[in-house]
Amino acid sequence: MNRTLKVGLVFVLPILVYFLIFFIYPIISLFQNAFTNNAGTFTLANFQFMLRDRVLQISLTNTAYYYIGSLLIEYSLGFIVAVILYNYTGKLTTVFRTIIILPLMVSPVVIGLMWLLLFNQTYGPIDYFLKLLGLPAINWLGNPGWAMPALIIANGWEYSPFVFLIIYAGLQMVPPQLYEAASIDGLNRFQTFRYITLPSIRGPMIIAFLLNSIGILKGFDLVYVLTNGGPGYATYILSFYEYVVGFTYFQTHYAAALAILYLVIVGVFVFAMLKLTGAEKYLGVERIKE
Amino acid sequence: MKIKLTTVVVLILLVLASLVYIFPIYWTLVTALKTSLEIFTYPPIFFPTKIDLGNFYQPGNVFGAVSQTAIGSVPWMINSTIVAIFATLISTFLIAAPASYALVRYIKSVWLARLILFMTMIPEAVFMVPFFLIVIKLNILNTWWALIITYISFTAPFATWLLMGFFNDIPKSVEEAAQIDGLSPYQIFYRISLPLIMPGVVAAIILNFISCWNELLYALILTYSPFPSGAQTVPVFLTSFIIVEKSFAWGGLAAAGVFTMLPTIILGIIAQKYLARGLTLGAVKG
Amino acid sequence: MSEVVLENVTKKFGKLTVLDGVNLKINAREFFVLLGPSGSGKTTLLRLIAGLEEITSGSIYIGGKKVNDLPPKERNIAMVFQNYALYPHMTVYDNIALPLKIKNYGEEKIKEKIKTIAETLHIEDILQKKPSQISGGQQQRVALARALVRDPAVFLLDEPLSNLDAKLRVEARAFLKSLQKEVGITTVFVTHDQSEAMALATTIAVLNKGVIKQVGDPYELYTKPMDIFTAGFIGSPAMNMIPGKLIKEGSSWKFLSDDFSLDLSGMKFDNETETILGIRPEHIVIANDQGLNAKIKNVEPMGAVTYLEIKVGNTELTAQYTGLVKLEAGMDVKIRFVEDKMLFYDKKTEKLINY
Numbered sequence: 067m068n069r070t071l072k073v074g075l076v077f078v079l080p081i082l083v084y085f086l087i088f089f090i091y092p093i094i095s096l097f098q099n100a101f102t103n104n105a106g107t108f109t110l111a112n113f114q115f116m117l118r119d120r121v122l123q124i125s126l127t128n129t130a131y132y133y134i135g136s137l138l139i140e141y142s143l144g145f146i147v148a149v150i151l152y153n154y155t156g157k158l159t160t161v162f163r164t165i166i167i168l169p170l171m172v173s174p175v176v177i178g179l180m181w182l183l184l185f186n187q188t189y190g191p192i193d194y195f196l197k198l199l200g201l202p203a204i205n206w207l208g209n210p211g212w213a214m215p216a217l218i219i220a221n222g223w224e225y226s227p228f229v230f231l232i233i234y235a236g237l238q239m240v241p242p243q244l245y246e247a248a249s250i251d252g253l254n255r256f257q258t259f260r261y262i263t264l265p266s267i268r269g270p271m272i273i274a275f276l277l278n279s280i281g282i283l284k285g286f287d288l289v290y291v292l293t294n295g296g297p298g299y300a301t302y303i304l305s306f307y308e309y310v311v312g313f314t315y316f317q318t319h320y321a322a323a324l325a326i327l328y329l330v331i332v333g334v335f336v337f338a339m340l341k342l343t344g345a346e347k348y349l350g351v352e353r354i355k356e
Numbered sequence: 357m358k359i360k361l362t363t364v365v366v367l368i369l370l371v372l373a374s375l376v377y378i379f380p381i382y383w384t385l386v387t388a389l390k391t392s393l394e395i396f397t398y399p400p401i402f403f404p405t406k407i408d409l410g411n412f413y414q415p416g417n418v419f420g421a422v423s424q425t426a427i428g429s430v431p432w433m434i435n436s437t438i439v440a441i442f443a444t445l446i447s448t449f450l451i452a453a454p455a456s457y458a459l460v461r462y463i464k465s466v467w468l469a470r471l472i473l474f475m476t477m478i479p480e481a482v483f484m485v486p487f488f489l490i491v492i493k494l495n496i497l498n499t500w501w502a503l504i505i506t507y508i509s510f511t512a513p514f515a516t517w518l519l520m521g522f523f524n525d526i527p528k529s530v531e532e533a534a535q536i537d538g539l540s541p542y543q544i545f546y547r548i549s550l551p552l553i554m555p556g557v558v559a560a561i562i563l564n565f566i567s568c569w570n571e572l573l574y575a576l577i578l579t580y581s582p583f584p585s586g587a588q589t590v591p592v593f594l595t596s597f598i599i600v601e602k603s604f605a606w607g608g609l610a611a612a613g614v615f616t617m618l619p620t621i622i623l624g625i626i627a628q629k630y631l632a633r634g635l636t637l638g639a640v641k642g
Numbered sequence: 643m644s645e646v647v648l649e650n651v652t653k654k655f656g657k658l659t660v661l662d663g664v665n666l667k668i669n670a671r672e673f674f675v676l677l678g679p680s681g682s683g684k685t686t687l688l689r690l691i692a693g694l695e696e697i698t699s700g701s702i703y704i705g706g707k708k709v710n711d712l713p714p715k716e717r718n719i720a721m722v723f724q725n726y727a728l729y730p731h732m733t734v735y736d737n738i739a740l741p742l743k744i745k746n747y748g749e750e751k752i753k754e755k756i757k758t759i760a761e762t763l764h765i766e767d768i769l770q771k772k773p774s775q776i777s778g779g780q781q782q783r784v785a786l787a788r789a790l791v792r793d794p795a796v797f798l799l800d801e802p803l804s805n806l807d808a809k810l811r812v813e814a815r816a817f818l819k820s821l822q823k824e825v826g827i828t829t830v831f832v833t834h835d836q837s838e839a840m841a842l843a844t845t846i847a848v849l850n851k852g853v854i855k856q857v858g859d860p861y862e863l864y865t866k867p868m869d870i871f872t873a874g875f876i877g878s879p880a881m882n883m884i885p886g887k888l889i890k891e892g893s894s895w896k897f898l899s900d901d902f903s904l905d906l907s908g909m910k911f912d913n914e915t916e917t918i919l920g921i922r923p924e925h926i927v928i929a930n931d932q933g934l935n936a937k938i939k940n941v942e943p944m945g946a947v948t949y950l951e952i953k954v955g956n957t958e959l960t961a962q963y964t965g966l967v968k969l970e971a972g973m974d975v976k977i978r979f980v981e982d983k984m985l986f987y988d989k990k991t992e993k994l995i996n997y
Contacts, residue, residue, distance in 0.1 A: 070462055071462070071463070073458075073462055073541040073542075074458045074461075074462025074463040075458075075463075076454075076542075077454035077455060077457055077458035077462065077545070078454065078455050078458040078459070078462075078463060078468075080450055080451040080454060080455065081451050081452070081454075081455035081472075081512060081516065084451060084508060084509075084512065085475075087490075088483075088487070088490075088505070088506075088508070088509050089475065089509070091486070091490075092483050092486030092487065092490070093486075095485075095486040095489060095490075096482075096485065096486055099485065099486075147373050150366060150369045150370060150373065151370060151373075153366050154363075154366050154367070154370055155363060155366075156363065156367065160628075162370050162373075162374055163628075164625060164628055165374045165377055165378050166373060166374065166377050167624075167628075168377055168378065168381060168621065168624075169377055169380075169381075170624070171566065171617070171620045171621045171623070171624035171625075172381070172617045172620065172621065173569065173570030173572075173590075173591055173616060173617065173620065174570060174572065175570065175572055175591040175594045175595055175598075175616075176384075176594065176613045176616050176617045177380075178595075178598070179384070179594065179598055179609060179610070179612075179613045180380040180381070180383065180384045180613065181380065182598065183383060183384060183387055183606060183609075183610065184380055184383060188398060189395065189396055189397070189398060189400055190400065191379075191383060191400050191402070194398075194399055194400050223376070223377070223380065227377065280477045283479060284479040284480065284481075286479075286480065286481055286572065286573050287570075287572040287573070287591070290572065290576075290595065291572075291594075291595055291598055294599070304481075305479060305480075305481035308481050308484070309481065309484065309573070309576075312484060312485050312488075313484075313488075313576075313577055318485055318489075321484075321485050322485050322486075325481065325482045325483070325484070325485055325486075328479065328481060328482050329478065329482045332477065332478065332479060332482075333474075336474065336477050346470070
C-alpha cells in the first residue's frame with residue numbers, strides 16, 4: 067500500500083503544486099484584497115458597497131438574462147439539429163457534421179467580429195432580411211433593448227454546436243436493437259422517441275445541460291468584442307463588470323470582492339446542478355473507484 | 357428517433373442548419389475579399405463581382421484612414437503560437453497526464469476527481485486580479501511565461517479530466533504484465549500506458565491548443581505589446597483593431613478575422629474525429 | 643532452487659476471507675495445477691505468488707527466499723494472463739524484448755535470445771507483426787515467449803487456455819505440456835477445468851472456498867479423493883453420491899439408503915455413521931443376474947461408451963456401459979457396485995472413511 071501511495075504522490079505532485087500556487091494562493095489573495103482597502107487596513111467597505119452598487123445589480127440581472135436566453139437557444143437548437151442529423155441516412159453525414167461544428171473552432175473574438183458585420187444596421191445582411199420580411203430594421207448594437215438579444219443570438223450560434231455534439235454522440239450510442247424491439251412491440255415514432263430514445267440519452271442530455279450552463283457563465287470574450295458592455299450598461303455581465311472595475315478603474319479591492327461573488331455564484335450553481343441532476347456519475351467521477 | 361420523415365425533408369432541414377452555421381463565416385470571408393465599394397453598399401452584396409485580396413496585405417485607404425492588414429497580425433501570431441504550444445505541451449504532458457494516471461490507478465480518490473472537475477468549471481475572470489498581482493510580483497508582465505503559467509490553469513484540469521476516461525480503459529492486465537516484466541511504475545506510465553492512450557492525448561492537445569489560441573482575458577490583462585518586445589496575442593490585436601476600426605476598415609477587419617480563424621478551423625477539420633471523440637467521450641461514456 | 647512454498651497463507655479483501663491458511667509445497671520442475679471452481683481463490687493464490695496482491699498473513703518462499711515484501715520484478719517469476727496482456731502498440735519482437743531491455747541486455751544478446759525462444763515456440767515469422775494482426779493461438783505463444791525469454795525461476799499461468807476454441811485448446815494443451823518438460827521450469831497453472839488439470843499436471847491442488855481440499859497427483863486424486871468436494875469435482879461424468887447410513891448387523895456391515903440396502907460383509911468400519919457412498923459411473927456394473935433393481939431413464943451413446951441415467955427406486959445414478967447389448971430407456975436392469983471401488987464419506991466431516 068505504501069509504495070502505491072508514494073508513486074501516486076509523485077505523479078500527482080505537479081498538479082498539486084500548481085494548484086497550491088495558482089489556485090489556493092490566489093483565493094487567499096482575493097480574500098485579502100476584498101477585505102482591505104488601499105491603506106491596507108481591514109474593512110468591509112467593499113462588500114457594503116456591493117449591496118448598493120446599481121451597476122452590479124444591472125450586471126447580475128443581465129447575467130441571468132444572458133444565461134437563460136443563451137441556454138434556451140443553444141440547448142434547443144443543438145438538440146434539434148442533433149436529432150435531425152441522426153435521422154439522416156445519406157452519405158454526407160461527416161460533411162454536415164463538420165459544417166455544424168465549425169463555430170466551435172472559431173475564436174469568440176472573431177465571432178464577435180463576424181456578428182458586428184452581420185448586425186450592422188445599414189450594411190448588414192440581417193437587417194436586410196428583416197426588411198425583406200416587411201419588418202423594421204433593428205439597431206441591434208445601438209439600441210439598449212436589442213443589444214442583449216444580439217449577444218444571445220451570437221452566443222447561441224457559437225455554442226449550440228457544442229450541445230449538438232454531445233447529444234449526437236449520445237444518440238449514436240443507443241443500441242439499434244432497442245428500436246427493433248420497439249417496432250416489433252408496435253410503438254409509433256413519437257412513442258419510440260418518448261419511451262426509448264429520450265430515456266437512453268438521459269446522460270448526455272444532463273451533461274450537455276451542465277457543460278453548456280457553465281460555458282455560458284464563463285463568458286467574457288464575446289461581450290467584450292461585440293458590445294463592450296454597451297450601449298450604456300445594457301450588456302454588462304458580471305465577468306465584464308469585474309474586468310472594468312479591476313482594469314479600467316483599477317479598483318483592485320472591489321474587483322477582488324466581485325471575483326469572490328462570482329466564484330460563490332458559480333460554485334453554488336455547479337453544486338446545486340450536480341446534486342439535482344446527479345450528473346456526477348455521467349462525468350466519469352465514479353469510475354475512479356474501480 | 358426513427359421518425360419516418362422522408363429523406364428529403366431531413367435533407368432540407370440539414371441544409372438549412374448548415375446555412376445557419378456557415379453563413380456568418382461565409383459573410384466574413386466574402387467581406388474580406390470584397391472591395392470597399394462593394395462592402396459599403398445597400399442592399400448588401402452576397403456574391404461579389406470583384407475579388408480584392410488587398411485587404412489581406414495592403415493597408416487600405418478607407419475614408420481617409422489607414423487601416424491594419426491581416427499580414428500585420430504576424431507579430432501577434434508568433435506570440436500566440438509559442439504560448440499555445442508551450443502551455444499545451446507543458447500542461448498536458450507534465451501536469452495533466454501524470455495526475456490523471458495517478459487518479460485512475462493509484463490515488464483512487466473521488467474527492468480529488470471532484471476537485472479537478474470543479475477546477476474546470478471556474479471562470480477565468482475569477483482569477484484575473486490575483487494572477488495579475490502574481491505576474492507583477494514575479495516580474496514577468498508582458499512575457500510568454502505570464503501567459504503560459506496562467507493558461508495552465510484551464511488547460512491542465514481539462515486535460516486531466518479528459519484523459520481519465522482513456523486511462524481507465526487500459527486493461528489492468530497489460531500493466532500488470534509490464535510490472536512482472538520488471539518495469540517500474542514510472543516506466544509503465546511512460547512506455548506502456550501513455551502511448552496506449554495517444555488518441556486521447558491528441559484530442560486533449562488539440563482542444564487545449566485551440567482554447568489557448570483563442571484566449572482573450574488574460575492576454576488582455578497581462579500583455580501590452582507584440583513580438584518581439586512583448587507577448588501580446590492575436591485575440592488582443594484583433595480586439596484593438598475592432599475597437600479602433602469598427603466603423604471603417606471592414607475589409608481589413610474581415611481579412612484579419614479570416615486570417616485568425618483559418619489555423620483553428622484547419623486544425624479542427626483535420627482532427628475532426630479526435631475532436632468529436634474528445635469532447636464527448638468523458639461526457640457521454642461516463 | 644525454484645521451489646515455491648506457501649506457509650499458512652491467508653488473504654482477506656476487507657472483511658472477506660478469500661484464502662484461509664493455505665499450506666503448499668511446489669517442487670522444482672513440477673507442473674503444479676491449482677484446480678477449483680470460480681471463486682475458490684485459485685487466481686488470488688497465483689497473484690499472491692506473483693506479487694500482484696499483498697498477502698494478509700503467512701509467508702511465501704520462492705527458491706528458499708522469503709518474498710512477502712518483494713515486488714513482482716524481484717521475484718524472478720513470469721506470468722501469462724488469461725487475456726495474454728500483450729502490449730498492443732508494440733510488435734511481437736518488441737513485446738518479447740521489453741523485459742530484456744529493462745534488464746539492460748545488449749541489442750545482440752536480445753536478438754539471440756529472441757531467436758531461440760521464437761524457434762522453440764514457432765513464432766519466427768510473426769515477429770514484426772502487432773498483436774492485433776495475429777491469431778489467438780499465436781498471441782498465446784507470444785505471451786509464452788515473453789514470459790520464458792527471461793529464464794524465470796517460476797512460471798505462472800492464469801487459465802491461459804480458456805480463450806481458445808476447443809480444437810486449439812487440445813493442441814495448445816499438448817504443446818504446453820511438452821514445452822514445460824523440455825524447458826524444465828517450475829510451473830503453477832490455474833484452471834477450473836478438471837480434465838485440463840488431469841491432462842497437464844504432475845501434481846494437482848484442489849481448492850474450494852479458499853481452502854485446499856487435497857493435493858496429489860492426478861491418479862491419486864481420481865482413485866482416492868479424500869473428501870466429498872474433490873470426489874465430486876474430479877472426473878467427468880461426476881461420481882455418483884448416495885446418502886445413507888452404515889449399520890452393523892451382527893459382525894457384518896450394511897449400507898442402508900432410502901431405496902436400497904447393500905451387504906458390505908467384506909468391509910470393516912469403526913462406527914455406525916451417516917455416510918455418503920461415492921461410486922464412479924464406470925464402477926457400476928450392469929448385469930442381468932443379480933443386484934439391485936434399476937430402471938433405465940435415459941441413454942446417451944457416446945460411441946466408445948454409453949452413459950445411462952438409471953434410477954434405483956428414487957435414487958438417480960449415472961452408469962457407464964461398454965457392453966454390446968443395445969440398451970434402451972424404460973428397460974429394467976440389475977446393477978452392482980464394484981466392491982473395492984466404493985468410497986464412503988462421513989456425512990459430517992465430508993472425509994473418506996475407508997482406505
